[in-house]
Amino acid sequence: MKTELISIGDELLIGQVINTNASWMAQQLNRIGMDVIQITVTSDDNQSIVTTLSEAAQRADIILITGGLGPTNDDITKQTLCDYFNTRLIFNEEAYQNVQTIFKLRGFKVTEVNRKQAEVPENCTIIPNPNGTAPGMWFEKDDKIYVSMPGVPFEMKPMMSDFVIPKLALRFSSDAIIHKTILTQGMGESFLAEKIKHWEDALPPHIKLAYLPQPGIVRLRLSARGNDKQQLQKEMAQHVHQLKFLISDLIYGYDEDTLEEIVGKLLKEKGLTLATAESCTGGYIAHRITSIAGSSAYFKGAVVAYANEIKENILKVNHETLMKFGAVSEQTVSEMAENARQLLNSNYAIATSGIAGPDGGTTEKPVGTIWIAVATPAHTIVQQFHFGDERNRNIVRATATAFNMLRKELVG
């Protein structure tokens, strides 16, 4: 089905906010075989929105709209939808109860402004919004589907995943499309492409490969399309099997897995615990681990030893080690990992020390030089890496690499 996305908001048109909603939504729609044929960003302005809707309706069957549903005056989408559908706003009890629930949870009183959030165009069906006060709205007119959702990603995403995507998937049973994403860590996109070239060239035309690189990892997404889903799954499994044969050492997971979830699951299953001692990653490894619900079952804590005195005083790295080899060295990072394991009383510990940049590089240790250690009950493994020039990219790459080193130790 032909789908268009309309993002409403002046903040997008002046470049203050990047339209990440549209790309996330496009990804989700793609998975269920919906083709996004156009994305339009338009102004918080009645006439612009109506024109954009009319033009989209000439091309597409499904039109998903985000933005412009907040309680304040610059959000005019609801009234505009009434104009477009030639209907009026009515008070919706279900939406109001949600507003009340949300406010009660936060310990606030419902104000007049918030009560207005429960008003919706008469011809729509409400889409529940568990994370905010503005309900989503589902419209059908002249064989077209229109969906309007808030622009806040944290509210829009669950509405898409739990309601819009399943409903669209159920309704339009087109060709079967299956996806399998193979997650790799440890080799850049172009080297990886060369390594798997013959395998890629041998893929049949109805199976497509996309490279989805992110700092430190490359995701390989296979999409197969056809009328026999079982047959597609069988074929897909064969191709993945062949790929595994080529790059088994690089594959850390599949589909929506994340490295922090994978190591978390392994630690939990084995009843083991983890601690980190971070210099150049500055707490980002700990943050990624603790962003997973339930991580307190296996994560003891971290020491972010940014200053050398913290490496000495809290992590008990030898003064001589720091003097002789420097903070960015095999010796220091090993001691950091081993001592963190002792001090924080964990089975495993990760340590990082490096030059994230942009300053602090030397000829011997240029920006991007990063040492990573993993201390286990049996031994400590240490590796040196040379990443790039960009600070935050280096932090993310070091974190992905550290997780994968730990994962390899955990799987044995």
Added chain:
Amino acid sequence: MKTELISIGDELLIGQVINTNASWMAQQLNRIGMDVIQITVTSDDNQSIVTTLSEAAQRADIILITGGLGPTNDDITKQTLCDYFNTRLIFNEEAYQNVQTIFKLRGFKVTEVNRKQAEVPENCTIIPNPNGTAPGMWFEKDDKIYVSMPGVPFEMKPMMSDFVIPKLALRFSSDAIIHKTILTQGMGESFLAEKIKHWEDALPPHIKLAYLPQPGIVRLRLSARGNDKQQLQKEMAQHVHQLKFLISDLIYGYDEDTLEEIVGKLLKEKGLTLATAESCTGGYIAHRITSIAGSSAYFKGAVVAYANEIKENILKVNHETLMKFGAVSEQTVSEMAENARQLLNSNYAIATSGIAGPDGGTTEKPVGTIWIAVATPAHTIVQQFHFGDERNRNIVRATATAFNMLRKELVG
């Protein structure tokens, strides 16, 4: 002048690439008073591009196109532009010399495919591309300007900055547009809207207000338009001054400021240092601080005390305090901050302890209950907050709140 942006590329429509070009271009255009009225992402497909161009030409005076100029087969913009302008491709000597220069620099031989990159529609003026082989193209027809540039940001940006923007600015001495964004922390969007309602209602029609909420913060963007830039700046300053009077306690900065940059700058200026002791924020505060280049000048480090034993053994929180009041309590978070300040030898320390969720809540301390402390050389301030249900949102909100508590202490 009314401007539209057209981004061409299937990679944008399947969500593989986020459209950062459009927001960057919009920012640049906005600064010279060009209004971006629509951004359209369309497919690498002749008919879609022609339709998009025709629709844009009905609304806008200036149309900037990116993407679809590469040497490979799926890049068809040039031929499509010939169809749209009813002209043909001709070989351009200047563009060819640029292709040769670039290839020489990279040590490659020019191939037939690359020679085609020097072909351009007959009715265009070439825009030099010092970073790539595809030239930019400037068209004028029926009082409209069309510019086509490569989609690679590294090539497009210099062409915009060095050629397109100066040329447009010179040609159109239009209305001045100025923006001022006021950054607030500590009050949700709807309460803030009510608090500043009278001020907002009194804004003249040529000054617009937009609410831009993010977890823990709300940005208020004022946009003023007129023919006298100095007068606008004066007016804007007056309105901001009035707003300050209403919500001075909520304002932490302006425009592109971030909380971590602001507290970092304050610490650096005053020659002070910071440490953190994090439970529920799990290292995220330390991460945000260390994502700023040069933060090692004022950040000593962090202890992420996820397990209670770390609070006791590393942070030296009293066993009795933990037993009597629990980890999520005023007493524990105060000791965490004060002890971190001592142990990590810093002037200031931030501590957090709370229930990020989704599990771990009780009737007395539901999910979202978070204590934050800031220890200073003079005293320790502690506050309790009730955020929402969503784990990662709670972490981000607690971090924004902690930064602002620290900022207030630093400014006096």
